[in-house]
């Protein structure tokens with residue numbers, strides 16, 4: 001790695017007072033050096049760079065652009081050190097940072113961009129830097145090395161607007177600790193995990209660990225007062241959601257060759273990060289002693305990863321070079337990280353991809369939310385299939401760990417249908433195997449898996465990690481399972497290291513198509529649609545999210561979790577007195593009840609002070625009867641906002 005050796009007088013002097021070269025020791029608390037391409041972001045990022053990091057007296061955006069362009073064109077690794085005051089929305093460097101608050105299950109999530117009222121930035125660059133250093137320390141410890149060893153860590157990101165600044169902070173945190181960074185740029189989450197397994201000496205792979213910079217879209221939806229997502233099959237459909245997008249959020253996911261880190265690991269890393277941050281706040285020079293030891297290199301890993309997907313499809317078609325020749329497949333990447341699938345997977349396999357949309361990364365997500373559960377997103381890809389008379393539509397979420405499809409007739413293959421489809425494929429390969437799913441899957445899915453496909457359906461808890469871990473656990477106790485899948489579109493296969501990879505799920509569908517086209521070159525997505533033939537689906541499917549007011553006196557100082565549990569207990573008791581209702585004999589989460597030809601499940605959200613209620617019924621009347629049974633029980637809890645439920649019942 002080369003450092004920029006400019007004339008420091010020219011750089012500082014009149015124009016800039018707080019930037020200096022890498023070899024210089026930072027003089028103030030939280031002095032931070034950022035690689036040059038941090039300055040070479042799009043205009044939004046440059047703006048935030050200026051605002052939040054530099055605040056340089058008399059420094060113009062033009063100047064920043066000029067230096068960044070010059071540095072980039074010299075293609076040298078250059079560093080600029082910034083130690084100016086931070087923007088007002090950034091947690092002040094002297095403020096105590098509660099690192100543990102950034103934990104969200106097995107991920108780290110926070111606010112990385114200011115500008116949204118009531119949402120101060122807590123995933124700042126210094127905080128991110130400390131977390132990255134902590135990951136390296138944790139990794140070293142995990143590898144039980146005797147003493148210090150230089151590690152290689154890959155770093156990738158999705159299309160969120162804070163991606164570059166967090167990438168630079170992560171890179172700095174790792175290199176400052178003396179380890180090397182392989183920057184992949186725009187990448188998918190599953191590809192990041194894959195980089196811990198890929199054998200490729202030229203590109204210094206596999207890496208010891210991987211960090212993906214990505215957030216979550218659904219979180220913000222939970223924070224609106226009224227949330228009602230109503231899907232009525234074959235008829236009127238209604239959906240409510242806030243119009244704004246959580247562009248300000250971002251987060252970090254970590255991987256080793258053993259898979260994604262678990263909750264305990266994340267807690268450990270955050271505790272370490274807190275200590276690192278504190279030490280640097282107190283001017284400890286320990287970390288600076290090793291400063292700049294690590295090297296940074298750029299690797300086009302998405303090409304390596306995608307070529308493996310291409311090989312898999314070719315293999316299932318008897319090693320035919322272009323097994324998808326003549327097939328028209330449109331992709332909707334929702335301006336996330338999934339655009340690679342067109343050029344690097346489908347085109348080499350011979351597919352026609354015209355009409356594919358929103359492939360360019362754009363962190364403002366101007367078209368729709370990249371989410372295969374989202375109605376607008378599904379409508380967009382369905383429309384693209386119709387407009388282009390395509391054989392198949394494929395849609396990904398922002399970081400490509402989730403996906404869904406649309407057949408040539410416009411039939412959505414997502415949620416229960418996608419699980420049914422994947423189950424059909426997996427059960428052909430592994431007859432009798434157990435399919436593990438989340439808790440909100442339909443009764444129809446169970447009947448389909450067990451009666452039609454001859455498998456076993458193990459309906460477990462919500463949360464992709466819960467579902468995957470349960471499938472792994474079953475295998476260790478002798479119950480064979482090859483597929484763990486959530487209605488959200490997260491699906492993991494044993495054959496793919498139990499990694500939830502949206503692209504890999506779609507590759508499984510392409511394998512099926514490619515194999516079928518060997519026998520009949522004209523065959524299209526009907527091959528897939530036929531596989532879900534016989535899946536019973538409720539006419540009414542609704543999810544209503546009931547918010548718990550954490551400040552309500554009825555909580556009596558207790559936690560929203562305790563309150564939610566009390567609601568569930570009360571509901572359970574009241575159900576037992578109703579002769580029309582029957583509690584599910586086996587249930588791992590919340591209260592699941594059958595009645596009126598349908599079912600409902602009330603449970604606690606994994607993350608938020610919310611009780612999501614799912615109802616499926618053969619008619620709206622039946623759905624209302626089920627909803628009323630819930631209402632009777634929950635209306636005794638004043639801290640629970642039942643507006644959404646009432647609204648549904650009054651429709």
Ligand SMILES: O=P(O)(O)OC[C@H]1O[C@H](O)[C@H](O)[C@@H](O)[C@@H]1O
Nearest residue numbers: 462463464488604605606607612
């Ligand atoms: O419990 P909820 O609030 O409905 O959220 C549940 C969802 O949370 C996250 O998004 C996880 O990544 C999903 O796997 C999970 O399904």
